[in-house]
Amino acid sequence: MRSVTAPRSLTGTGARFALLMVLVTASSVPMFNILVSNIRDRNDQGASQLRGTMGCLYAAGFDPTGSDLDNLQATMRRGGLLTQCLAEHAEGPYPGLLATLALFVLAALVYWFLPAVRDRRRRTVAVGEVDADGTLGAELAALHERTGIRPALRFRVDPARMTSGASVYGRTGSYTVCLHAGLLARRGTDPEGFRAVVLHELAHVHHRDVDYAYASTALWRVFVLFALLPTFAVDAWITVLALSGTDSPWWPDAATVIFASAGAGLLLAGLVHLARADLLRRRELHADVQAVEWGAHPANWDRPDPPGTASVVPLLYRLTTPLRTHPGWAERRRVLADTGRLSRVGPLEMFLTGASAALLASSLGTLTFLGAGSTSLWLAVALVTPVICLILGAPVVRARHTPAGRAGSGVVAGLWLGCGLLVGELVESGRYRVDWFLPEPQYLLAFLFIAAVPTVWWSQTLRLCLGLPKRVQRRAAAVLCAVVTAAVLWSGLWWWELGGRRIALGGGDMGGGGLAKYYARTVPGFWHDYTMDLSGLSWGLALITPLHREPPAGAATILMWLVPLVLLLMQRAGTRPRVRWTLGAGLAGGLMAWAGVALASLMLSFQRPGTPKERTGPFLVVHMWWTIVAVMAACLLTAALVAAFSRRHQLVRALIAAQVTQLTAYAGVFLLYASDGCLGPVNTVFDRCQWHTDNGSNVGRAVILLTFVSTVLGSACAALAGVGAAGAVRRMRGRRAAAGGPVRATVVPLRRGSALLGAGTVLTLGVPAVLLAAVVMTTSTSSAMSNQLLRESTESAKQPGKQPDKRPGTKEPDRAPPNSEAPKLRSWQTWSWLNNGGAVHAQQVTRAALALNAEILKTAAKKRNANGKVGADEKAFNRLCGTLGKRSQEAEGYFPVPVPDLQKPWSEALSRLRHGAGNCQAVTIPPEGGPPRTPAERERLFNASLYEILKGIRDIGNAYRSIYKAADTHGK
Amino acid sequence: MYVRDLVREVVAEHAAHELPLVDSLRKLDDDRVIRTLTGRGRKREPLGFGYAELAALVTPVVWLVLDQAARRTVDAAMESATARGRAGMRRLLRRTGTRAPAAPDRELAGLEPAELALVRRHILERAAERGIGLREAEALADSVVARIATGEGEQPAVADGPAAPPAPDAPRPPDVA
Incomplete structure (x- = not known):
């Protein structure tokens, strides 16, 4: 039974190895494309170098000597036309794909034949040749028998190694344990030590470490030799040309694009090295644990670390730990004493996973046959999510089995994941930037939330999944939660693609108040009264609109609170936490939203124009904007407060409460506009009291369209901020949650009828939310004018996302004729x-x-x-x-x-x-x-x-x- | 008498558990054995595991000292610098993988009593370095010297012969009266 649990806890590292190999393969496609195009176009002179995507960009007014913002605006001016031109001239990824395929085949050959080459080079000898009395062979066979390893396994001796060690190599299905000559002598004096070493190596075979380690090594070495080094060489050559006085508009103004590919290559190299070393260290520790389970005595691990490691330069030793593929003896002993350390989430692995995700998404984005939409991002998310879920899930599952076990909240892990995404994005974005620094770098911090929300959500919902009574239910719920985690992560990353990247480049308001100008043009009226509102509106809409018409994001936002709500209500009898308080807090938040909307109307009523006709102009737009602000503020505040005062399941509770608030607030908005004219100082357009269903539903639909997705995602971010703030306050007070919110970790005794009540709650909240989502996602036209405005804003917003396709710096600068x-x-x-x-x-x-x-x-x-x-x-x-x-x-x-x-x-x-x-x-x-x-x-x-x-x-x-x-x- | 045969005899007598080690080393040629035994390199393999510290082994002590002694006799034969250069070149070639014709196994021949005393001293020194106890080291050294002394001029293969008595001129351990 115990031997079954070990490999299962290992699956996290297997997924990470797979991610690493996919990353290397995917990165080689654009690299080979650039190399191939460099070789093909090396003789191009003059005008012929202006064909293709570069020609489109130049035609649109792209200027390497300008600033990022100028270029963004230039390329956004006729966005549709540029997209069309780029699509017509897009070079197929086929040279890159073919070269990658060749690389893959070569790596496979290396992997397959490496063991044989190794045997020949090392001149290893069969065990029988040195085993005069036959006891060695018998003992090895007995050990093999004990482990029950099925694949073909042979033992050999490397006479040239005097150390008392062993190593294992081979390929799938055929493995060789190579005993060092020193180990043979040790068998006489220290038979226990001999057995420990052999069992450790057999554990590697059992965990399939040989496959992973040698396949990744083969792929990485071939990749470095045939893709990475040539790319560095080309980059170096371009730099040499530029430094040696070749005159080009690309130098030095657009040096970023030249260094971006080298930077991305270096990041990839560092990332693969660190990730591989980390994975191999973890696998070593797993093999130790397995060897002990098979009967090796833990005393064999009581070895001193080699001299000079811990005493002479301890700092250097600590700093270089992430680079080493083997843990020290002290670390091994710690793990053997407490195997829970194995499932602990390390910051390094989360950071590396985040950076891999960013590089992978960027590389997959260059595969044009995947389409211009979010397919490539889905693919990247589908590869990264299992890794995240397994890394974070292992301690949660473990904490459930061990009474004293405690798993982290996932916040720190999420923040590290976000840091990785941030660094990856920063390096990759250099490919389409000509400035060294982003104009608005603070928006990159959004990645912390983009990563932390799904990780925390997964950690908390997985705990709920494990509380379900039946095993089948637990599994199904965990799979569903993993899918939702993927969708949430996708939503965050897609938000960045559609809007965040543009905002960080300084083009959030379509460049120099473009959105505000658009409003002023399309909605006639006296806008000068509302200058402040207009700038706030264009900034706010840039933040909240990118995802408003993305059905997957809509589905994710519903499932984000609906799934945990159902899970909470289905918890095992006797351990079910109370949700009543959360729902009550949501209702209170809803009342707050009503008050906020009324207050906004009241404040605006002082500026209310005289006639109803005038009121349907800028006034109504501003009025709707402040309604949106009030609704969102109420939801975010509710989420933050609920999260801050909850003891457990903070994010989940915050989302449920915020959803109650949101639905209540929508009802309030509908009432406000439908009963317009009857509300005295809060009236918007009409003065005569009458029921206007159309008015209410039209404005309500517009408000819902803009806020439906963004409010839930925003509430999740606010909840994390609330958790962080509450944690900081508690730490400052120096005691753990003594102040205490109204919530204790109370459990509800099972009562008859509570299931009915729960189902009622889910239906009351779920049905309206699903209906609203269906309505807003399917309405193609809406009478509300803001819809029209937004369509244009999102259409333009998609343009910067196209830009990473171009690789201007890598091929242009070296061919510039020496002119002014x-x-x-x-x-x-x-x-x-x-x-x-x-x-x-x-x-x-x-x-x-x-x-x-x-x-x-x-x-x-x-x-x-x-x-x-x-x-x-x-x-x-x-x-x-x-x-x-x-x-x-x-x-x-x-x-x-x-x-x-x-x-x-x-x-x-x-x-x-x-x-x-x-x-x-x-x-x-x-x-x-x-x-x-x-x-x-x-x-x-x-x-x-x-x-x-x-x-x-x-x-x-x-x-x-x-x-x-x-x-x-x-x-x- | 070949060095490798003598080593195996001594190890069989004093540290039988090291026999597989000697047998595996005997698959290599002498130069490579010496490089292996003197090498301190701790090359890490991706999935390697084990104890890096060298245990108190008898084999390296005996083999290294006897090889040194054998080489002194060989060195006397080829003093010219060209011969040394050729040997170095051969080693280089072997390292790069092209197999040069294997060098003949080293032989011990014609050691003077003074040289035998030197061998004994070296064994004691190296054994002390490797953490072998003094009594054990002296027994080892005596056994080696005795074998060299009695093996001279006889047929080299005496692996199965009875243990030779210690030579009369060898100094005895102090506690033995």
């Missing part, structure tokens, strides 16, 4: 602009203009009337002017010319053409309902429009020529 930077960059930009559609648009406009010109000439050549004038074919002119107008409009929809002083004449000429063409159309076939005009007036207008068009044609010709000249300077 500004004109060269201008020519790159304008050339790319022309190349990616500018020239085509100019051609189409010219063709339409020429057709019109031909018609003018044809008309002029007609026979003149008596008054010296000719009759024009109105239908033909209308058609041709329409075409010209359409072409001009299409050209205006293309990227603006990247150089501002060329953009002005170009856009002016286009708008003149469009205007003239519009007039021409309106005058030739007057639109219905237009003003009646006399023939003379029409003639005058027609001629004026034609003159305008002719002037526009001249202007656009000039503008195009100057653009072409600017593009032509770099000698194609």
